[in-house]
Each structure stands twice: as structure tokens, then as C-alpha cells.
Amino acid sequence: MHWTLSHMLLDLVHNSVQADARLVRIGMHQEANQMTIRIEDDGKGMDPEQQKRALDPFYTEPGKHPGRRVGLGLPFLVQTMTATGGSYRLHSEKGQGTTLEFRFDPGQIDCPPLGDLAGALAAMVTLEGDYELEFHRTVETGGEQIEYRVSRSELREALGELESVQSQSLLWEFLQSQEAEL
Amino acid sequence: MAQKKMTLEELRKLREEKRHSVQVRDTEGKTIQVTVGMGTSGIAAGAKETLQTLVAELAKHELTNVRVRQSGGLGLEHAEPTIEVRVPKMPAVIYGRVTPDVVRRIVNHHIIGRELVDEHIYDRPAADILDAGDHPIVNGE
Numbered sequence: 001m002h003w004t005l006s007h008m009l010l011d012l013v014h015n016s017v018q019a020d021a022r023l024v025r026i027g028m029h030q031e032a033n034q035m036t037i038r039i040e041d042d043g044k045g046m047d048p049e050q051q052k053r054a055l056d057p058f059y060t061e062p063g064k065h066p067g068r069r070v071g072l073g074l075p076f077l078v079q080t081m082t083a084t085g086g087s088y089r090l091h092s093e094k095g096q097g098t099t100l101e102f103r104f105d106p107g108q109i110d111c112p113p114l115g116d117l118a119g120a121l122a123a124m125v126t127l128e129g130d131y132e133l134e135f136h137r138t139v140e141t142g143g144e145q146i147e148y149r150v151s152r153s154e155l156r157e158a159l160g161e162l163e164s165v166q167s168q169s170l171l172w173e174f175l176q177s178q179e180a181e182l
Numbered sequence: 183m184a185q186k187k188m189t190l191e192e193l194r195k196l197r198e199e200k201r202h203s204v205q206v207r208d209t210e211g212k213t214i215q216v217t218v219g220m221g222t223s224g225i226a227a228g229a230k231e232t233l234q235t236l237v238a239e240l241a242k243h244e245l246t247n248v249r250v251r252q253s254g255g256l257g258l259e260h261a262e263p264t265i266e267v268r269v270p271k272m273p274a275v276i277y278g279r280v281t282p283d284v285v286r287r288i289v290n291h292h293i294i295g296r297e298l299v300d301e302h303i304y305d306r307p308a309a310d311i312l313d314a315g316d317h318p319i320v321n322g323e
Contacts, residue, residue: 166246
């Protein structure tokens with residue numbers, strides 16, 4: 001199992017980008033003892049049979065990993081949700097994309113910590129490929145809502161490119177400052 | 183880190199400032215490329231921390247125009263986290279069990295010092311070295 005929720009998110013976003021998504025939307029909403037995370041992509045999607053298999057740890061998409069037949073990305077999520085009394089919903093259509101929504105209590109004793117979300121987000125926007133990623137995070141405390149939004153295209157525009165060390169270290173600093181306010 | 187929420191405009195300005203102070207230290211102006219394997223097993227083994235240490239260490243040494251990329255697993259799941267280092271005129275090397283400490287060694291010994299970190303080399307067979315046309319060892323220099 002991934003040891004933080006940030007690692008899990010990064011892994012799931014990797015799946016979306018590898019499924020040729022042009023747009024990946026991530027929404028994270030947190031209030032009192034409930035966190036809802038939604039990852040929506042317009043990648044190649046899965047038919048019902050593939051969806052069933054995607055949840056099976058002893059399955060991986062043919063050709064994705066030469067010489068290996070296990071895939072643990074989604075099973076890790078299912079395992080975490082099952083272990084913490086959370087829930088998840090996988091909706092996918094072949095050729096249309098995949099939406100994954102999960103809801104859980106982050107304070108539940110068996111729930112992994114959130115971890116370094118800024119670092120995970122930096123890694124999510126610097127994957128190879130031409131895709132857009134929109135991230136929106138809201139935290140509600142005592143009737144007050146704090147939020148931030150970032151998108152890969154505006155970050156790329158501000159930094160010029162996302163491949164150099166210089167860009168990636170500034171990117172990390174920028175994302176940490178967004179997280180610091182929450 | 184306690185800091186004020188940065189705006190995109192501030193990010194843009196910071197980037198402009200840094201651009202002027204960048205020293206290009208990779209030799210002969212050729213690009214060094216480091217790829218971090220970020221598949222499920224890589225992430226579970228700490229590849230994200232490896233990536234972050236790599237970026238921080240390269241930035242510390244002002245090796246700012248190294249290209250840092252991410253890929254899926256590099257096929258060595260037993261030795262995660264794994265990274266591939268490509269330095270011009272050196273054989274491409276895949277390192278395994280690359281914890282943050284090992285990243286610092288790779289940056290200092292391989293990328294700066296041009297010496298391989300032997301005990302962490304996991305792959306890139308000899309064929310690769312033989313193919314490295316202008317590699318000094320192959321050419322007996």
C-alpha cells in the first residue's frame with residue numbers, strides 16, 4: 001500500500017496520463033471529517049470487463065509492463081478505502097475517459113497521512129506528454145473555505161518549460177506556498 | 183514551510199530573475215538527462231522523494247539545465263527507486279535503490295565527477311557501452 005495519500009494520487013494521475021488523457025481534472029474537497037477526491041480524465045477509458053480487471057491486483061493492461069502481470073495502482077486505492085471505511089466509485093467508458101471518486105475520513109486511524117501534496121502535484125504536472133491538468137483544492141473549516149487552483153498550462157506558461165531543474169525547483173516552491181495556507 | 187501564497191505573476195518574476203543568474207555548468211553545453219522511474223512500485227518505494235532530492239541537489243550545484251524526466255517503471259521493480267542517468271560521453275546507466283542519500287552521491291560522483299557509482303548500477307548492458315560511439319574507454323583514449 002502507498003504510505004501517503006499523495007503517493008496514491010500521483011500514481012492514479014500517472015494512470016490517466018498513460019491512458020492518453022488530454023485533460024486530467026482533480027478536485028479535492030475537505031470538510032470536518034470527510035475528504036472527497038475526484039480524478040476525471042478523458043483518456044482511453046475502460047469497458048466494464050476492463051474495469052473489473054483493473055481492480056484486480058493480479059492484472060495489468062497487456063503491454064503496459066513487459067514481463068509483468070500485476071498492476072497495483074487501483075487495487076491500492078480500493079484497499080485503502082476498504083480498510084478505512086471509505087467508499088469509491090469508478091466510472092469509465094471506452095473511448096470517453098475515466099472518473100474516479102473516493103470519499104473517506106482522513107482522521108480515521110488506518111487512513112494514511114496526506115503526505116507531501118505539493119511535491120506530488122509538482123510530479124503530476126511534470127510528466128511527459130502534452131496534457132492539461134487542472135487541480136482544485138478546497139478546505140472548509142468553521143464555515144470558512146480556503147482554496148487554491150492550479151493548472152499545468154498556466155504553470156508552464158509562467159515558467160517557460162517544465163523540464164529543467166530550474167523550473168522544477170521553482171514549481172515546487174510555488175506549490176508549497178499554495179499548500180502552506182491551508 | 184511558512185511562506186506567503188505565491189501568485190503566478192510572482193512565479194514568473196522569480197523565473198526571470200533566476201534565468202539571469204543561471205550558470206551553465208554541464209560540460210560542452212550538452213544536455214544531461216536524468217529519468218526517474220515513477221511507476222506504482224517506484225512511488226511506493228519512495229521515487230517521489232528521490233525526484234525531489236534530485237531536483238534540489240542539482241539546483242544546489244546550479245546544474246540547472248539538466249533535464250529531469252519521469253517515466254513509468256524502468257523494468258527493475260526489485261531495485262526501486264530507479265533512475266537512469268545520461269551524461270554526454272558516458273554510458274547510460276540505470277541506478278537502483280536510489281534513496282535520497284544515493285541521489286546526492288550520483289549527482290556528486292557521476293554528474294559532476296564523471297565517475298560511476300558502481301554499487302548501485304543495476305542495468306544498461308555492455309551493448310550500450312559498445313554503442314556509445316565516442317565513449318573514451320571504448321575508443322581507448
